[in-house]
Amino acid sequence: MSRLWVRLACALGLLALAMIFPLVARLSGQTAIWFVFIGMPALALASLLYGIVAWRAGGFHLRREHPVAPGHQGRGR
Amino acid sequence: MRGRSVNPSPAGPLFQPPGASAFSWLALLPVLLAIPAIVILGRGLLRGRLPAALAAAGIILPIAAYGFASGYVMEGSKEVSFCGSCHIMGPIVDSLSANDKMLASTHYTRGLVPHEHACYTCHSGYGIWGTMDAKMAGLMHMVRTITGRYDLPLKLNGKFDIASCLNCHAAVPSFRAVEAHQNLELQKQLVSGEMSCTGLCHPEAHPASALTGQTASLDARVAHR
Numbered sequence: 001m002s003r004l005w006v007r008l009a010c011a012l013g014l015l016a017l018a019m020i021f022p023l024v025a026r027l028s029g030q031t032a033i034w035f036v037f038i039g040m041p042a043l044a045l046a047s048l049l050y051g052i053v054a055w056r057a058g059g060f061h062l063r064r065e066h067p068v069a070p071g072h073q074g075r076g077r
Numbered sequence: 078m079r080g081r082s083v084n085p086s087p088a089g090p091l092f093q094p095p096g097a098s099a100f101s102w103l104a105l106l107p108v109l110l111a112i113p114a115i116v117i118l119g120r121g122l123l124r125g126r127l128p129a130a131l132a133a134a135g136i137i138l139p140i141a142a143y144g145f146a147s148g149y150v151m152e153g154s155k156e157v158s159f160c161g162s163c164h165i166m167g168p169i170v171d172s173l174s175a176n177d178k179m180l181a182s183t184h185y186t187r188g189l190v191p192h193e194h195a196c197y198t199c200h201s202g203y204g205i206w207g208t209m210d211a212k213m214a215g216l217m218h219m220v221r222t223i224t225g226r227y228d229l230p231l232k233l234n235g236k237f238d239i240a241s242c243l244n245c246h247a248a249v250p251s252f253r254a255v256e257a258h259q260n261l262e263l264q265k266q267l268v269s270g271e272m273s274c275t276g277l278c279h280p281e282a283h284p285a286s287a288l289t290g291q292t293a294s295l296d297a298r299v300a301h302r
Contacts, residue, residue, distance in 0.1 A: 002126075003125030003126060004125070006121055006125050006126055006127065007121070007122050007125050009121075010118040010119070010121035010122040010127075010135070011122055013114070013118045013135065013139055014115060014118050014119065014122065016139060016143070017111045017114055017115050017118070017139055017142065020107050020108065020111050020142060020143075020146050021108070021111070023107075023146060023149070023150065024104045024105075024107060024108055024146070024149065027149070027150065027153040027154075027159060028159065028162035028163075029159065029162045029163035029219070029222060030162065030163075032150055032154065032159075032219065033219050033222065033223060035146065035150060036150075036216070036219060037219070037223065039143070040143065043139055043140070043143055046139075047136055047140070050132070050135075050136065054132065059129070
């Protein structure tokens with residue numbers, strides 16, 4: 001299931017990046033509107049989506065390989 | 078930048094402002110950042126997962142690309158051709174070079190405002206908050222363009238910030254020498270926005286026909302008939 005969300009986040013990110021090319025090629029009201037009202041929300045949504053997926057997968061959790069029990073010295077000391 | 082331009086310039090280096098042909102690095106940087114980001118996100122799209130290092134790059138690179146692209150938009154949106162690229166603003170931008178004795182046209186054709194940033198110079202207000210207000214107003218222009226929620230003839234939203242005029246005129250001896258300008262009561266009314274420079278003493282900024290979305294050339298044809 002998380003792969004689907006990652007794919008969706010990547011697709012939204014690609015959509016957002018696609019808005020940069022017409023903007024740079026021809027800066028006009030139309031391309032600026034695409035950039036601001038399609039690209040920026042797509043990028044924000046992609047970042048949020050990927051952040052949630054990563055958080056649910058434990059990506060932002062602090063991990064200790066060798067937990068030290070209270071009152072004990074660390075390994076190898 | 079293409080789009081509507083009011084510069085019917087003959088060719089030659091003498092008619093190019095300094096730096097006009099300079100390469101825009103601000104346009105290249107977002108592309109340089111977007112290309113590796115596309116490769117990374119494309120890989121994520123195909124495989125459905127990304128290693129931690131690539132995921133970090135896949136988030137940071139697009140955000141950085143958008144940061145530079147936003148700077149490019151901020152800078153590029155000061156240009157007259159950008160303002161004229163929306164069809165409703167086209168006639169107003171066209172009227173700048175018409176030399177029709179209107180205030181904006183007079184400033185533009187005599188080179189009293191920077192040609193590339195003529196709209197922005199008068200409509201941005203003064204100082205950093207003037208810039209912020211102009212960008213917010215530009216964003217609202219986009220919203221109104223998308224939704225079609227604007228009324229014709231176009232009207233200035235609120236009072237015109239006279240600080241834009243005074244930024245150039247305040248210290249000019251010929252401006253100070255005008256008897257009416259020395260009237261303290263009048264000065265107070267002008268600075269407070271109770272009274273406008275245009276209308277009574279000076280011509281309107283833009284021709285009424287341009288504010289209705291009609292082109293000056295069309296008006297001329299209609300008047301000729």
